Amino acid sequence: MKTNNPPLAIPFVDLNFQHQSIHKQLQKAIQTVVEQGDFILGQAVADFEVAFAAACNTKYGIGVASGTDAIALGLQACNIGRGDEVILPVNTFVGTLIGVLRAKAKPIFVDCDPHTALIDLQAAAKAVTPKTKAIIPVHLYGQMVSPQQLLDLAATYNLLIFEDAAQAHLAEREGYRAGSVGVAAAFSFYPSKNLGGWGDGGMVVTRDPQVAQAMTCLRNYGASRKYFHSHIGTNSRLDTIQAAVLHQKLPYLRQWNRDRLYIAQRYDTELAPLKARGIIPIENHSGNGHAYHLYVIRVCDSCPVERSAIQAQLTAAGIQSSIHYPIPCHLQPAFSNLGYRVGDFPHAEMLAKQILSLPIYPGLSNSQIKQVVSALAAIVSP
């Protein structure tokens, strides 16, 4: 089919570099699953669960079908449900919210810090009521919410911490690794994530054996042994083929995260002169521990060019960009019954209008980084 679009010189996501470098290994791992025929909860799932939990500095991993399922089932496994309030940032991917609603808990949104886009923990403290049972820090864009401040907040108000680490595989901050701060955490292995499968996948990691035990039931029809159902569960298992792919990729994740950090630092340096033109990167407060799932800039009011025009001109220059996320959760039509309105979360609403995500992935070359920066500079310069 013919299209009029120019070929994309720099796509927003390109997984070829990752896959080409270990293609044979990946094929072999899949072939092994096919030969063993253990497609459901096979050996590769158990092996990967152990390896990934260890990589997160925690104890148990329970593979599920997606990150959204990891949040929904993970909260249930932590005994969070009807009558419980759960605090979460309003500027997250909708999967966080859907997880809370599926667990039948009441989502309580809070605003974000406008500089880091991470949940505002002071606002979270103010949102606590006697019904608040948990807080979901979302380690957005690959940057962890401060573990120390989270643990202090949780101790003060007796809250359970359930991390949404869908964008933060192996991220670190203050000596903690994503997934090891709270009682449990959810990861997504959506293909473009820092650790992505060849399809959907997710995992709950936890240090609590009871949560792990409940999770193994919940993801498998609630069965604690075959045809004995102790929980009202569902069918949400990490495919054995996906686990085999993910396990092969896991040893490379550190290096791939380093590659992302390098790219982000190049962007930081080369975009610095554009601050005067209103182009301001989301701040990194976690040093080298930022996993940079996304590199996000703000097109502030002082920028002479509108974000939509910047994005269109980047596209015309062959550079794909994206917005994470253009509408905060409280303004999504599906959730209007939660009763929130425009103006409730000024920082999140402002960021939704300003943010723009630039290409970042292992394999993005120096010349491509320069190309992105030069195109941006040309667009916003007089």
Ligand SMILES: Cc1ncc(COP(=O)(O)O)c(C=O)c1O
């Ligand atoms: C912050 C966040 N939470 C939850 C999810 C849901 O994960 P999944 O797409 O695997 O259901 C995602 C990923 O898309 C995400 O980025």
